[in-house]
Amino acid sequence: MRPGFASWSFILCILLVFLIPQDTGARKIATTEKEVSHDLQKLVLEGLALDNILQLEGADVEINNKHVKQDDDGDDSDDEDDDDDDDDDEQKKIIRKNLHKHMDIELNVFFTPSDLKVGKIMPIYFSKKNSSTSPKFLTREEASQIPFSSKHLKSLLKFFSIPKHSPQAKAMKYTLKNCELESMEGETKFCATSLESLLDFAHYLFGSNAKFKPLTTVHLSNSTAILQNYTISQVEVISVPNIIGCHPMPYPYAVFYCHSQQSDTNMYEVLVEGENGGRVKAAAICHMDTSKWDKDHVSFRVLKVEPGTSPVCHFFPPDNLVWVPLT
Ligand SMILES: *[C@@H]1O[C@H](CO)[C@@H](O)[C@H](O)[C@H]1NC(C)=O
Numbered sequence: 001m002r003p004g005f006a007s008w009s010f011i012l013c014i015l016l017v018f019l020i021p022q023d024t025g026a027r028k029i030a031t032t033e034k035e036v037s038h039d040l041q042k043l044v045l046e047g048l049a050l051d052n053i054l055q056l057e058g059a060d061v062e063i064n065n066k067h068v069k070q071d072d073d074g075d076d077s078d079d080e081d082d083d084d085d086d087d088d089d090e091q092k093k094i095i096r097k098n099l100h101k102h103m104d105i106e107l108n109v110f111f112t113p114s115d116l117k118v119g120k121i122m123p124i125y126f127s128k129k130n131s132s133t134s135p136k137f138l139t140r141e142e143a144s145q146i147p148f149s150s151k152h153l154k155s156l157l158k159f160f161s162i163p164k165h166s167p168q169a170k171a172m173k174y175t176l177k178n179c180e181l182e183s184m185e186g187e188t189k190f191c192a193t194s195l196e197s198l199l200d201f202a203h204y205l206f207g208s209n210a211k212f213k214p215l216t217t218v219h220l221s222n223s224t225a226i227l228q229n230y231t232i233s234q235v236e237v238i239s240v241p242n243i244i245g246c247h248p249m250p251y252p253y254a255v256f257y258c259h260s261q262q263s264d265t266n267m268y269e270v271l272v273e274g275e276n277g278g279r280v281k282a283a284a285i286c287h288m289d290t291s292k293w294d295k296d297h298v299s300f301r302v303l304k305v306e307p308g309t310s311p312v313c314h315f316f317p318p319d320n321l322v323w324v325p326l327t
């Protein structure tokens with residue numbers, strides 16, 4: 001659902017330069033300028049895709065923005081710039097502009113349970129990413145040495161050598177703010193800055209002795225088309241009491257926004273075949289009760305349904321991790 005995080009890889013290089021000083025560092029930093037110019041578009045798309053997913057999962061973005069505003073007016077104001085809100089507005093404008101340009105493609109992930117039939121044909125957007133260039137997990141020890149808080153944004157930007165008003169800086173701020181928001185009613189959330197802490201969260205939620213496994217959307221074969229018509233060839237219902245959805249956030253190293261919602265959901269593993277080739281094993285979820293959702297939620301427009309009248313389902317992008325308990 002979003003392009004890769006290629007542009008973040010160089011930041012990771014910079015991080016490594018900090019952690020493991022070495023000769024090749026200077027060369028890697030030298031590539032920064034070139035990559036930055038490609039970055040804004042990607043970032044906007046990533047932010048947009050993420051907003052859609054977080055909205056889907058119950059974290060209402062409009063509400064979030066209000067929380068953020070309050071924070072900005074509050075105690076951390078000395079860490080923030082006066083033009084802070086302008087930055088946000090500017091970013092929203094860019095996102096809105098791009099929303100129109102990319103909406104049709106990006107939103108081809110929604111469906112209703114009645115679509116989940118073998119033989120059904122529908123256009124689906126499965127993003128492709130190059131995992132070798134996405135941000136890597138730090139170890140818990142490494143992550144614990146770097147503050148993860150908007151209060152430290154200024155020094156973090158310095159640490160990662162990220163210009164203050166760059167798209168990357170905005171992305172970091174976005175990630176930190178989202179990670180600091182209080183969870184919604186019935187929601188448990190956690191931002192994992194290492195794989196160990198992600199697994200700890202899963203143990204905490206599922207029970208310390210519970211076994212669980214990740215479900216992901218994977219491309220089983222090569223295809224050049226990221227949006228094409230797919231035929232559903234197999235549907236498996238994953239019957240579990242609860243799940244944890246983990247979404248990658250834009251950050252110099254791997255950060256996953258993980259959350260679990262106490263709500264009526266059904267999980268599926270769906271096998272689809274693209275008309276231009278490309279088989280995909282896709283993780284999907286249906287939210288059965290949409291009556292409390294924002295009526296402006298984009299999925300209602302896409303599916304042409306009213307809140308509460310129909311479950312809303314979506315495929316997970318390939319870089320998301322969905323954890324389900326093994327029974
Ligand atoms: C992924 O990115 C790396 C580094 O830029 C590149 O060498 C590799 O060919 C890419 N792989 C694919 C499948 O595009």
Ligand SMILES: *[C@@H]1O[C@H](CO)[C@@H](O)[C@H](O)[C@H]1NC(C)=O
Nearest residue numbers: 218219220221222223278279
């Ligand atoms: C996809 O293509 C790459 C090279 O283009 C190849 O290395 C890889 O094995 C292919 N994957 C599949 C699943 O066919």
Ligand SMILES: *[C@@H]1O[C@H](CO)[C@@H](O)[C@H](O)[C@H]1NC(C)=O
Nearest residue numbers: 121122123124227228229230
């Ligand atoms: C999917 O198929 C329909 C009906 O044949 C066609 O109108 C539509 O353009 C196709 N969509 C894509 C993305 O290929």
